[in-house]
Amino acid sequence: MDYFLLRQSGTIQVPQEKNRQAGKPSIRIMEDISSLDKFDYLSAEALVSDRMKLLLEQYLLEQEWQPCAFVDPQKKAEKTFWFLPPLSYQPEQVTYASNGLPCAVFVKEEDFAKKSPGIFCLKNPKGSPFVIVHLSVAESILRRGYCGLELQRI
Amino acid sequence: MVGSPNANKKIQRGYRKMVERFEKYAVQLREQKLFEMEKIYQEQFTSFIPLFQKHFNTTCENIIKLQQAKELEEISYLEYTLLYSNLLTKKETAEVRVYNNRWYLDSRQHIVGHFDFSALFTKYHELSEELMAYRKQFAGEVSAQEVKAFLLSCAGSFYSYIISAFRFSILPCIGTEPFLTVRRAERFEINVGEYMSYTEAIYKENRQRNSEESLLWFSQRQEYEYAFEDFTKLDFSGADLSEIDLRYSDLRYAKLIGTDFQDSMLFGTRFCHADLTDADLRYCMIHEADFTEANLTNAKFIATEAFAGVPDHIKWKITGYQPVRFCNANLTGADFRRTQIRDADFTGAVMDNAIFLEPQLLYFKLSEKQRQSIQIAGSKSIQK
Numbered sequence: 001m002d003y004f005l006l007r008q009s010g011t012i013q014v015p016q017e018k019n020r021q022a023g024k025p026s027i028r029i030m031e032d033i034s035s036l037d038k039f040d041y042l043s044a045e046a047l048v049s050d051r052m053k054l055l056l057e058q059y060l061l062e063q064e065w066q067p068c069a070f071v072d073p074q075k076k077a078e079k080t081f082w083f084l085p086p087l088s089y090q091p092e093q094v095t096y097a098s099n100g101l102p103c104a105v106f107v108k109e110e111d112f113a114k115k116s117p118g119i120f121c122l123k124n125p126k127g128s129p130f131v132i133v134h135l136s137v138a139e140s141i142l143r144r145g146y147c148g149l150e151l152q153r154i
Numbered sequence: 155m156v157g158s159p160n161a162n163k164k165i166q167r168g169y170r171k172m173v174e175r176f177e178k179y180a181v182q183l184r185e186q187k188l189f190e191m192e193k194i195y196q197e198q199f200t201s202f203i204p205l206f207q208k209h210f211n212t213t214c215e216n217i218i219k220l221q222q223a224k225e226l227e228e229i230s231y232l233e234y235t236l237l238y239s240n241l242l243t244k245k246e247t248a249e250v251r252v253y254n255n256r257w258y259l260d261s262r263q264h265i266v267g268h269f270d271f272s273a274l275f276t277k278y279h280e281l282s283e284e285l286m287a288y289r290k291q292f293a294g295e296v297s298a299q300e301v302k303a304f305l306l307s308c309a310g311s312f313y314s315y316i317i318s319a320f321r322f323s324i325l326p327c328i329g330t331e332p333f334l335t336v337r338r339a340e341r342f343e344i345n346v347g348e349y350m351s352y353t354e355a356i357y358k359e360n361r362q363r364n365s366e367e368s369l370l371w372f373s374q375r376q377e378y379e380y381a382f383e384d385f386t387k388l389d390f391s392g393a394d395l396s397e398i399d400l401r402y403s404d405l406r407y408a409k410l411i412g413t414d415f416q417d418s419m420l421f422g423t424r425f426c427h428a429d430l431t432d433a434d435l436r437y438c439m440i441h442e443a444d445f446t447e448a449n450l451t452n453a454k455f456i457a458t459e460a461f462a463g464v465p466d467h468i469k470w471k472i473t474g475y476q477p478v479r480f481c482n483a484n485l486t487g488a489d490f491r492r493t494q495i496r497d498a499d500f501t502g503a504v505m506d507n508a509i510f511l512e513p514q515l516l517y518f519k520l521s522e523k524q525r526q527s528i529q530i531a532g533s534k535s536i537q538k
Contacts, residue, residue, distance in 0.1 A: 004239065009299060037170075038297065112261035135239070136258065136350040142238035143310070143351065145169035145303035151239060 002135035003105050004151040008043035012036070012148075014070065016045075022086070023066060030070040033079045039148030044128055046121070047081040052146055059118035059137055060085060084131065089120045091132075102130055103154050169304040173295045180285055180301075184308050187277040188470040194277070195315050196463055196474060199322070202274065206323035213250050213267040214332040221337050226264055228337040230255040233345040233353065234269055234320065236313045238306050246272040248316070248346075255339055258350050271316050278312045281305065310348065311470065317346045318473040321356040321402075325426070325444075328357055343382075355382040358404065365389045372398060396434075421475070440495070441475040445483045452487040455495060462497035490514070491531050500524060 012035055015028040030036075040049040047068055048056060057065065063085040070079045093106040102122055118137040121129040133141070138151045171177065195202075213232070220226035231253040240247055250267035253260040272279075282305050289296045324344065327333055340361045347353025365388040372380070372395060381402040391411040395418060402422040410425075412432040420438050426446040433453045440460045463474040478495060482502040489509045496517050505524045511531050520528070 010297075038300075109261045113256075113259040135237075138239050139237065139349045139351065142242065142306055143167050143348070145167075145307050147170055147297075147299055147303060151242070153239060153243075 001105060001107065001154075003107075003154055004133050004135070004138040005102060005154050006041060006043075006131040006133050007150045007152060008039070008041055008148060009150045010038065010148050012039055012042070014042060014044070023064075025066050026068040026083075028068065028070050029073065031072060031074070033070050033072045033075075033077055036070060036079050036081075037147075040146040041149040042081065043131075046084040046128055046131055048084060049146075050080050050082070052141070053082045055140055055144065056084070056119060056137070060087070084119075084121070087117065087120045089117055090122075091120070094122055100124075100126060101152075101154075102132065105132060105154060167307060167310075169307040170300065172300050172304065173292060176289070176292055176296045177304075179288060180304055183281060183284060184311075185470050187281045188311055189464075189467050191277040191312060191315055192464060192470070192474050195319065196476075199319065199476065202319045203323045205273070206320050207327050209267070209269050210324065210327050211332055214327075214336050216266045217252060217336050218332055220264065220266065226252065227254065228339050229253065230339040230341060231257055231343050231345060232266075233347070234316075235347065235349045235353075236309065236316075237349060238309065241306060241309055242302075246270065246275050255341070271313075274316055274319070275312060278305075278309065281308065310352070313348075314473050317354050317356070318476075320346050321354070321422075322442075322476055324357050325424070358382045358384045360384040363388070369393055375399070391429075440478050442478060444479045446479050446481045447483060448480075449484045450480070450488050451484055452489075453485070454489045455493045456489055457492050457494060459494040460496065460498065461494075 014036070015030050017026045017028060020026055036049075040052040041047070045068070053065060057063070065085055066083045068081045068083055070081065072078070089111075091105040092108045092111075094102050095104040097103040105122075118134040120132050122132060124130050132154070133151070141149070141151065172180070217226065217229065217232075221228075229252040233251050233253070234248040235251060236248055240249070248269040248271055249265055250269060251263050252266050253263050285301050285305065286298070289298065289301055338359065340359075342359040343355045344357040345353040345355050360383065363384060368385055368388055369390065372393075375398055377399050378401060380398075380400050382404065384404050385408055386404055387407045388405075389409040390413050391409045392413065394414045396414050396416040397418060398415070399419045400423050401419050402424075404424045405428050406424050406426045408425075408428045410428050410430045410433050412434075413430070414434045415438055416434050417437040418435075418439075420435070420440045420443050422441070423443045425448045426444055427448060428445075429449045430445075430453050431449055431451045433450070435458050436454050436456045438458050440458055442462075443460070460478040461475065462477040464471075477497040477499045479499045480503045481499055484504045485500075485508045486504055486506045487508065488505070491509055491511050493514065498518065500518065500520055503524065504527075505520070506527045508528045509531050510518070510528055515525075515530075
């Protein structure tokens with residue numbers, strides 16, 4: 001099927017917020033926020049850059065996005081990322097590879113372009129959810145030169 | 155929804171800013187490679203045609219098999235799609251998909267073939283290799299991923315040559331088998347482009363259209379709305395179609411006797427086999443229009459403009475134009491005085507008493523027979 005696993009490419013240390021309440025904004029102090037410039041997706045908390053949110057919100061209409069601001073007080077600089085909104089849609093069937101990554105998803109024919117959004121999340125027992133995007137979203141991402149991410153066809 | 159119609163409007167395409175010196179070099183190299191591709195396209199265009207035609211015919215045969223096996227119903231869209239996700243894995247193949255009338259929302263969209271365009275992507279390869287090599291001078295300042303993002307932002311421009319070449323290759327295929335056996339909806343399109351984004355309809359069929367309704371639509375003088383639309387075999391004789399934008403419209407076999415096209419945009423318009431007797435094409439722009447086997451008796455081309463290639467080599471914008479074609483057309487008595495037509499293909503055209511000015515003859519490649527049959531303006535026999 002025409003789906004891709006969205007993954008972070010490259011590593012970066014970003015501060016976490018302990019006991020963060022879901023659905024609330026987050027503000028975090030971070031030195032050297034310029035290192036975030038090379039990332040549009042941070043997989044640990046499914047955070048997307050401001051620029052990437054502009055694209056994804058076209059596919060996730062009427063969703064509420066919560067910001068995650070990274071602030072460098074010394075340089076008086078700030079960079080905002082956004083938590084991917086909770087996405088409830090689950091495909092009919094998911095197959096996982098031996099390394100635990102999803103390798104195939106099956107969306108019901110009647111769900112396609114209706115209930116099924118261009119983006120959905122799969123539970124990951126070992127950590128942050130897997131973000132799955134449809135071909136249309138994957139192509140849109142690639143056309144726009146987003147950085148620090150990979151798209152793996154599943 | 156899988157896709158939103160607005161999805162591609164707000165956010166600009168492109169790439170992130172890179173180290174200035176690298177970016178300047180990369181942009182210059184991209185322009186250079188695109189102009190080199192332009193040269194290949196202009197010089198070797200005819201050698202590309204069989205590649206497209208053979209693949210298209212094979213694709214049609216596949217579709218017919220699927221339709222006969224009842225795995226596929228009648229189709230509304232056939233698309234050759236450049237997938238950036240394929241380029242990421244170094245697969246230089248366009249995916250050929252067919253859709254019903256729901257187009258991208260068709261849940262059963264079938265992949266019916268893959269078109270390997272790597273032979274036409276050599277300049278893209280060179281750009282990729284040279285940029286990756288140059289990146290090494292920047293020791294960590296420019297990441298491989300930044301270069302890949304830049305390369306992907308360039309791919310669409312290189313792919314536009316595939317769109318253009320396909321556009322000029324398709325016509326002989328659509329009038330013959332196996333295409334004619336493919337079960338198609340009343341409205342049908344062949345597109346070449348990107349998935350759910352910029353895509354160009356290189357051929358459209360609309361069997362519901364008639365002359366009266368089309369003229370009403372033309373009266374709105376919309377910009378580019380008529381491009382690739384099917385007006386074949388319709389009758390617009392005597393109509394005032396001046397100052398209209400009919401770029402890439404399909405007017406093959408149309409009756410256009412005495413039609414007034416003055417000052418119109420007719421880039422790439424398909425006039426093959428049309429009857430344009432006494433048609434007025436003065437001041438039109440007819441770059442890469444196709445008048446193959448058209449009847450252009452007494453048509454007027456005064457101050458009409460056409461050229462092949464690109465206007466300059468400063469900044470690459472679009473693929474250069476192919477020569478305007480008058481192959482096997484009847485140009486008896488056609489008036490070419492003060493015309494700005496250049497690089498035209500007059501192979502096999504009948505040019506009895508076609509009127510030219512002496513100084514402009516050097517711009518036309520005419521056969522000896524054609525040169526002897528034309529009239530040079532200034533002689534008393536020419537009616538004004």
